[in-house]
Amino acid sequence: MTQLSVYSEIGRLRAVAVHSPGLEVDRMTPSLMHELLFDDILFGKEAREEHDVFSKVIAKVADDVYDVQEMLATSLGQEGARRHFLDRFCVLHQLQSADRDRLEALDDRTLAELSVAGWYEDIDQGTRYRFRFPPVPNLLFMRDPAAVIGNGVSLNHMATNARRAEPFILDTVMRFHPKYRIDDESRIWFDAIPGYLSGLPELNNTIEGGDILVLSQDILAIGVSIRTTQSAVTMLAEKLRAQEKFKTLFAVLMPHERAVMHLDTIFTQIDREHCLVFPPFFCKGIDSLPVIKMDLSGPKLEITLKDNFLSALADEGHALKPILCGGKNRLDQEREQWTDGANAFCLAPGVILGYSRNLKTANELEKVGYNVVSGEEVLAKDIDLLDGKRYLVMISGNELSRARGGARCMTFPLRRDPI
Numbered sequence: 001m002t003q004l005s006v007y008s009e010i011g012r013l014r015a016v017a018v019h020s021p022g023l024e025v026d027r028m029t030p031s032l033m034h035e036l037l038f039d040d041i042l043f044g045k046e047a048r049e050e051h052d053v054f055s056k057v058i059a060k061v062a063d064d065v066y067d068v069q070e071m072l073a074t075s076l077g078q079e080g081a082r083r084h085f086l087d088r089f090c091v092l093h094q095l096q097s098a099d100r101d102r103l104e105a106l107d108d109r110t111l112a113e114l115s116v117a118g119w120y121e122d123i124d125q126g127t128r129y130r131f132r133f134p135p136v137p138n139l140l141f142m143r144d145p146a147a148v149i150g151n152g153v154s155l156n157h158m159a160t161n162a163r164r165a166e167p168f169i170l171d172t173v174m175r176f177h178p179k180y181r182i183d184d185e186s187r188i189w190f191d192a193i194p195g196y197l198s199g200l201p202e203l204n205n206t207i208e209g210g211d212i213l214v215l216s217q218d219i220l221a222i223g224v225s226i227r228t229t230q231s232a233v234t235m236l237a238e239k240l241r242a243q244e245k246f247k248t249l250f251a252v253l254m255p256h257e258r259a260v261m262h263l264d265t266i267f268t269q270i271d272r273e274h275c276l277v278f279p280p281f282f283c284k285g286i287d288s289l290p291v292i293k294m295d296l297s298g299p300k301l302e303i304t305l306k307d308n309f310l311s312a313l314a315d316e317g318h319a320l321k322p323i324l325c326g327g328k329n330r331l332d333q334e335r336e337q338w339t340d341g342a343n344a345f346c347l348a349p350g351v352i353l354g355y356s357r358n359l360k361t362a363n364e365l366e367k368v369g370y371n372v373v374s375g376e377e378v379l380a381k382d383i384d385l386l387d388g389k390r391y392l393v394m395i396s397g398n399e400l401s402r403a404r405g406g407a408r409c410m411t412f413p414l415r416r417d418p419i
């Protein structure tokens with residue numbers, strides 16, 4: 001078994017889970033898409049091709065790149081896992097025992113696939129259809145249903161019904177996967193599953209991984225957003241205080257808007273000294289976001305209000321120079337933030353992945369020394385991304401970005417090297 005270990009956003013990536021968009025995306029209909037949190041119906045074939053380049057580039061640096069659906073299938077094969085999963089999944093979807101029997105009869109891979117793709121049935125020779133349980137198209141955004149923090153995990157309580165099946169998949173993976181399971185219950189920082197099962201989900205305590213950023217061994221930043229509540233952040237802070245050695249948690253108070261649904265849609269750390277930001281919220285001015293600083297090191301949780309996140313970080317010895325998503329003009333900033341220009345995924349300090357359509361952002365990165373290359377080029381020329389230079393690897397994301405998530409959103413890091 002390998003220990004989970006995430007103490008930064010930028011340390012060299014060793015193990016990560018992603019999920020290539022499958023049948024669940026091909027089954028999206030116009031009438032379902034808004035409820036399922038997509039802004040369009042995706043062309044699955046192209047989305048898979050984009051995702052394939054993305055995961056192959058990641059595999060040039062990381063030792064283990066898993067698809068979570070595969071992880072689920074592997075986990076289901078472990079003793080007790082199938083029962084654990086089905087007990088919970090059938091309650092979630094209110095399935096009767098006959099339906100459960102049909103699921104029991106499936107092999108591990110088919111059960112894992114069906115759990116993600118939804119249980120679809122044609123009726124009247126295909127003139128109508130129904131889902132016994134719905135597809136899970138947002139599993140592509142692996143960042144959100146769970147988050148490794150230090151050497152434990154948070155099984156998140158999703159804010160929307162469309163995403164509530166996802167933590168159930170991660171729950172089985174994190175408890176049964178032969179390589180990455182958690183044996184020690186006390187290292188599950190947050191567990192949404194019992195609330196769902198009791199029928200009394202703690203409605204005010206939602207939290208999603210896109211809001212959770214582990215900046216260093218000492219510092220966490222968590223967005224209080226349209227998806228993550230202040231009370232969930234406080235619960236997590238109390239749990240971590242008792243178990244981990246983080247000293248400070250910054251709760252960044254965000255506007256409740258879809259465009260900025262998580263903290264990582266407006267801020268990602270990309271190097272020891274750089275972060276990518278949506279400028280209006282971080283550069284001093286009227287839109288600058290306030291932050292609650294929680295001191296985790298004292299005998300009780302001490303709280304102070306700060307008026308600017310970047311200066312509060314600098315005061316803690318974590319100074320970051322902001323690189324402007326979209327460049328200097330507000331119009332470009334808004335356009336590129338919408339297509340996840342501020343949402344980069346870091347493979348190692350200064351080695352990042354982002355969508356190729358965000359040209360103004362790429363230009364800003366180039367100015368401070370990032371070599372801009374395409375994913376295809378990295379693969380064809382076998383470019384060594386760990387040769388000490390800075391890289392922005394651009395991934396085509398014209399299909400993927402229409403599901404409203406970027407490179408960081410599509411990853412669930414399990415292990416990073418210390419920095």
Ligand SMILES: NC(=O)NCCC[C@H](N)C(=O)O
Pocket residue numbers: 036037038138141143144163209210211261262264265403404405406408409
């Ligand atoms: N971390 C992220 O910002 N994830 C993007 C999630 C997009 C997804 N369609 C959602 O609305 O939840």
